Every structure is written in C-alpha cells, then in structure tokens.
Amino acid sequence: MESNAESPLLTSKDGQQNAHFTGDVEDIPPINGINDFFVQFGVESKKLWYLAGPAIFTTVCQYSLGAVTQTFAGHVGTLDLAAVSIENSVIAGFSLGIMVGMGSALETLCGQAFGAGQVDMLGIYMQRSWVILFVTGLIMMFLYIFATPLLLLIGQTEDISHAAGKMALWMIPQLFAYAFNYPIAKFLQAQSKIMVMAYISAVALVLHTFFSWLLMLKLGWGLWGGAIVLNLSWWFMVIAQMIYIFSGTCGRAWSGFSWDAFSNLWAFVKLSFASAIMLCLETWYFMALVLFAGYLKNAEIAVDALSICTNIVGWAVMVALGFNAAISVRVSNELGAAHPRAAKLSVMVVVFSAFFIGVLLAIILAIFRHQYPALFSDNLQVQEAVYVLTPLLGACLIINNIQPALSGVAIGAGWQAVIAYINIACYYIFGVPLGLSLGFVANWGVKGIWVGMLTGTVVQTLILIWICYGTNWEKEAFLAERRIKKWSGQKEVEGEQ
Template identity: 50%
Template sequence: MRGREGEEEESASRIPLLKSPDTAGEDGGGLKRKVWVETKKLWQIVGPAIFSRLTTYSMLVITQAFAGHLGDLELAAISIVNNVVVGFNFGLLLGMASALETLCGQAFGAKKYHMLGVYMQRSFIVLFVCCVFLLPIYLFTTPVLKFLGQPNDIAELSGVVAVWVIPLHFAFALSFPLQRFLQCQLKNQVTAFAAAVALVVHFLVCWLFVDGLKLGVVGTMATVNISWWVNVLIMLAYSVCGGCPLTWTGFSSEAFTGLWEFLKLSASSGVMLCLENWYYRILIIMTGNLQNARIAVDSLSICMTINGWEMMIPLAFFAGTGVRVANELGAGNGKGARFATIVSVTQSLIIGLFFWVIIMLFHNKIAWIFSSSEAVLTAVNKLSILLAFTILLNSVQPVLSGVAVGSGWQSYVAYINLGCYYCIGVPLGFLMGWVFDFGVMGIWAGMIFGGTAVQTTILGIITMRCDWEKEAQKANARVNKWSGTIK
C-alpha cells in the first residue's frame, strides 16, 4: 500500500488542481491574477460540464419537442414522465452520486488517487440497488398519477411511456458515478465527447423512429434509452481500459467494504439534492389539479424544460464548485476553498443575469420550439416573468449547494431544504394558487419566493460565516478515515 501511495506522490506533478489560488497569487502577485488562476481551474471543470450536461439534457428536450408536434395529449404525457417520473428518480440518484464529489474531490486534493476508483465502484453498487427499489414508480405510474388527481387520459398514456424509460433509469446508476469520477481528476473532455456522440445518435434515432418509422409516442421515448447508454458505454470504456491509470486499478472486492458508511453519506447527498429537484416536480403535480389541466401542465412543463435547460449551467457550476472546494479542503487550504467559492458564485450570477434579460426580452417567443398551440403559447407568455426570476435565483442556489457538497455538509443542508421548500414554499404556493385563486402563477410564485429565495439566503449566510480552516481540518480527518477502511 505504501508503495502505491509513493508512486502517486511522484505523479503529483502530472496532476492538475494541486496548486492553490493563494499560492498562485503569491507567485504572480495581485488579486487579478488570483482571480484569473482560479477562473482557469474552475472552467476546466465547468466548461466541459456545461457542454456535457446541456447535450445530455437536450436529449430529453429533443424528445419533448418531437412529442409536442404529435399532439397536446402526447406532449402532456411525455412532459409528466420526463419532469415528474424520470425527474423524481434523476434527482435522488444524482444526489446520491454527488457523495463522490465530496470523497473523490477531497481524496484527490490529498493525493490519495487510488481511492477514486474504489469510491466509484461503491457508488455503482449503491445506486444499482437503489434503482431496483425505485422500479415500482415506473411500473405503477398510471394509478399513482390518478391518485394524485391527474386526468385519466394523461395518466394512462404516461403509464405506457414510463415503462419504456426503465433502461434509462438503470443508465443513471452508471452515468452519474462515472461523470464524477472523471471530473474530479479533470478528465472532463471525455464526458464532453461522450455527450456529443450521444446527442448526434439521439437526433438520428429520433428522426428514424418518429418521422421514418412512425412509432409515435412510445418510439419517441425509446430513443432516450439508446442515446444515454451510448454515453455511458463511452465513459465506462475510457475509465476501465487504461484512460485513468492512477485512479482505476481494476474491479476490486474492496468496493464491498465500508458500504454502510458510504450509503449513509450517499443518502444524505441524495436527500439534499432531491429535495431541491422534487420541489418543481411537485409544482407540476399541483398544477395538474387545476381547471383546464392539460393547457396548464403543457405551459408549465415548457417553462420547466426551459428552466431545466438553462439550469445545466448552474449545475455545471455546482459540480465545479464542489470539486474545487473539495480539492482545496483536501489539500488543507481553507483560504483557497473560500476564494474558489467567491469566484464561482460571482461568475454564475453574471451568467444568470444574462439569461434573465434574454427571457424578459423574448418572453412571447420562447415556447415556439415546443408547441404550435395558441392556448399553450399564450399561457407560457404569462408565466415567462416567473421563469426569468426562477433562472436568476437558480444561478446562485446550486453553487452554494456545490459548496455544501465539497465541504461535506449534505445532511445539514438537507434539513434546511426540507424546512424551506416543504414547510414554507409548498404551503405558500398552495395558499396563493387555491385560496387566493391565482392559479398556476400563484403556485409557482409562492414556491419561488417562499422556498427557493429563503433557502438561498440561508445557505448564503452559512457560507459567509464558515470557518474554512476548520473545514480543512475536518476534510483531512475524513480522508484519513475513509482511506483507512481499505488498508
């Protein structure tokens, strides 16, 4: 074991992200240089992450766009499956995989490179078992949606579509750990390449299944399975076939040790992120109980799809911030972690302001890609101002969550999310939507300003008051503890 660690120490000069921004600033002098050095390090992760996340999410957007031109019912069914059924499980599994950002990021900063492969294998095991337990959500979509008050025609077709995305569900169990394994060691060009190939495949398969073979709504949804598995297989082949010699040493029985501790951290990460992710899924379910539900669901789903599309940028900052903070804390550099946080929040906010302006300027045109129905277009136009403010708030909130992941605060933040979103936001949305009769705008506004804004404010205060040197000591203790489980 000692020999392997010695080899890793000798290889440190070939591994990026080990030099802190504070040290770089002392060498080059001045705040501008420190910002530039940190920006380069951040965008080495964020740039490819934005590309790969946008392309993978675009697969769902392309699918929804094809469905939208089949009819309002087909659009509503695929929108519910994408945004509620798949989105529900996506949020939980993505959150559970984000435990790797804490562990892999801090281990990488502490130069314990061999641990990254073991952590990834543990994540494979935990997420696959979780996928099996989540299968009933796909199998019983129709009765669940009917119980929640969705119209019968939408619920029936959604149930048919949901069964066809089960292969996508299991793709998540491999895709999310692989992405984090690669991004923590700056192999982001691999994830970007895999996503680009998968997007091209997806577009071609969509054209073949929908326009060529006329397979309808089922064929439309089946295309997502093919493209996501292409993405997964490319990343897996690179990772296990020699692309990561320091961090991948082969499949090992060591992955089955320490699973309980790993499961607890993964569960905390999953709860933290899925409480955020499910929040807007609940918004769509609540909207389905309004009058004229089909138009309301269609218009809100279009807004949520646009929001989700843009959200890939803050989520890339979430990943980048988590890695940068974890790297610096793992290396014992609390000041570097604080500086990385400031740079990331500032840059993500600037991008959020840009898209806020875009939505405000083109509020009456943003729905054309998804629907040609005048009723849907008018409804989306009315909701556009709320969409703009949601995008603005979400340019900060995921970055602060990334700080939490990089620092290992998942369980703490999960309680904050539960209180803000479900004890404040949902009741306020219900109050404004039904009691004050503002409909879907009232539901959405209450959930934005009652939940998201409060949660962002609390996370901001916690981050500003954080003792970063103490967090660096905790990270060092965590790395030693988790490394010790396989000695």
C-alpha cells in the first residue's frame, strides 16, 4: 500500500499534511566548495528521481500506446502509416495539448488543498476538472468529425486526408478518455500515489502491444483493428484508475460524487488558461512539423520518414516530461517552503540529468542508425529517408530533453504567461518561418523544415536557461507564499460556506 500522510515528502514537523514540505526544516546551507556541491547534488538527485522515475515510466508507457499502433501501421502500408501519423500527431496531438492544458489547474489546486489539510477538496477538484474537460471534448469532437475536409483545406493530399479522417472518426472514444485520465493523474500525484499509475500503464502497454499485433497484422484488420485496440487501451487505464480510487484507497480524498463540482467553474478555467497556452504552443509545434511535410513532393514518403523520427522524439520527450512533472513539484515545494537555495539547486540537477539522458539516447541512436529504421517501415525509401535524418534526430533528442525540464521549472515557479510569449516568438515568429524558408525556398525539403524549427527550439531553450540563471529565487519564494495564500484550499472552503 502506498503511503499518504506518512510520506516524508508530504508531512511537516508539526504532523500536518503539507504538499509544499520537502522533508527539510530549513533551506539547504550555502554551498562552499566542490565537496559541498556534490553532496547536495546527490541529495537533490535522490529527491528528484523519487518523483521522476515513476512519472517517466508512466508517461513512456502511455505515449507508447499510440507509438506502437503507428509502428504496426508501418508494416501494413505506407498510406496506413501516413494516416496514423497525421491522426496521431495532428488531430490527437492538437486535442492532447488542449486537454492537458485545460486540466493543468489540478496541478496547483490539488497540491495546495492537500497541503492545507483540505483533503476532502481533492475529489471535488477532480470532478470539476472532469466537467470542464468533458465539455472541452464535446467541442473538440468536431475536429475529429470534420478531419478530412479540414486536412484537405490546409493542403494535405486527398489519399492521406481521407485515410486520416477515417482514422480520426474511429478515435473519438480516445478523446474522452483523455478528458478523464489527466484529472485522475493529478489527483493521484497530489497524494504521492504514483506507482499505481505506473503499474496500470505497464499492464495496458503489454496488452496493447499483443492485441495490436493480433488484430492489425495477424488477423489483417489493419487500421480498424489498431483503432479498436488503442481506444480500449486508454479506457482500460481510466477504468482501472477509477476502480482504485472508488475502492476507498484514497481515504477522505474521495468521498463520492458532489454537486460542488459544478461551482466556481469559471475561476477554475481561468487558472489553467496560461498553462494551456504554454503547453499547446509546445505540443502543436512538432505537430506542425509533420503537417508541413505533407506539402512536399513525394509527400507520403516525407510524412512517413518524419513521423518515424517524431515518434522516436516523442518517446524521448516522455522521459523529459517525467522530469517536467518532478521539477515542477520540487520547485513549487521548495519555493512554497521558502527554500530558494534548494529550488535553485533543483534546477541545476534537472538540467544536468536531462542533458545526460538526452546525450545517452543520441549515442544509442547513432550506434543503431543502420538498423532502427526497419523497425518502423518495410519501405526501403522510407528507411533511407529516416537514415538521412538521423543526425538531426540525435540533436533533437538532446535539445528536446532539456526544454521540457525547463518548462517544468516555469510551471513550478508560476511563469507560464511569460513562457507562453517566449514560445510564440521563438517557435512561430522565428522557427516556423525559418523552417519553411529552408524547406521550400532553399529546397532542402523535410531536412530544411526540421533544421529551421529545431533552431527555434534551441533559441527558446537558451532563453529559458538565461532566465533560470538570472532569477532572484528569494523573490520567487516570496511570490510563491502570496500565491499559496491566494489559492489556498482553506480560503475556498470558507468562501463556499
């Protein structure tokens, strides 16, 4: 059984549950000398990996569901792979960015309610988020229904548009699984019940891989079989997590359904708006990369090759998102506990860890550069195109491991609105025009599009590093204290009474 209030990460010295308490009564002492640095670095690394390990495993498993379907689709046919790639990267990717963003209010409110001892509010917050995300899903459903004409409108080929549009219609159940899954995740994370999510995700991935092979390849059901298994896999995770919550394992955090879930909805939406913009801009950036490839000559090969690369990048990004979740908790906890030096050290540790993992993945990719393309497609042209893109892919793995970790720092420190403006400038004002210029004007093709857009990511990452380096962490700790008081669970309960 996983711990709740007894966890050293969540219980303060006076016995009160405190989501912002990190086990240290005071801030870490000033670091004097290299020995002190390595000692504190090791201590912080353990705290970071305590959170990041299960989070990374869970995000990798959940992302791998769509990636496995995409991999098997590559062995069905090039058009099938292009259809799954467009649906997975453009339609589902667009929706995922919005769903995760709109559900981001829970990351703040569940942690604060738990820290204030208002454990009963966690279930209400989760239900409130379910309501908001379900309505969002109803709106987003039109994107799935009209996917074919929309893809044709933006210039995708007729064959790819019709195939991807058909796949999108089949994947509507997955959209509503998103609406329930992400609030559940934040609800469980606030109570440090991370391992149950990892176990459920692992079982889902094993079953998904077997049944995808069985239906798509062995029985010859193709994309229809892939859609069935992908929908069922996501709903399996949702239902399994609901059973865990409803069985009483969360204590006072879940006391049943309540009409209070329908109160204060607008304030809940406004709280998540800045995070939604920030996350959506990042999610849609790589979605646009696949989309632009559809305008090139021999678009089917270009989309297939780029989708394989973005598939691999996606797996790496899931690792980075584990760091994102962990550093968001670490920074917010330390700032909330008035530990500015600890918060600053947390940033240093996560940047180093993310960089090391990115370099390791790039080295593995370089070693197996002749073998890995065949895992994703039987088409020799597609394999050759992927091989040519491998150096860019390796660079992308390193940059895209660091960038989400820094975004997690922004979430923990409450900088979402500022980062949203930076994302607009670096990605869409600089990166996209440069990519289109190199890809179409300079005739570099898919490689040029990727070089330009990767340059935008590099610029954004450098700016985030500069912001973190120049931050006054004592001031951030003061601002965090004001923010906690403003959104405290106790304050909301008193207001409702």
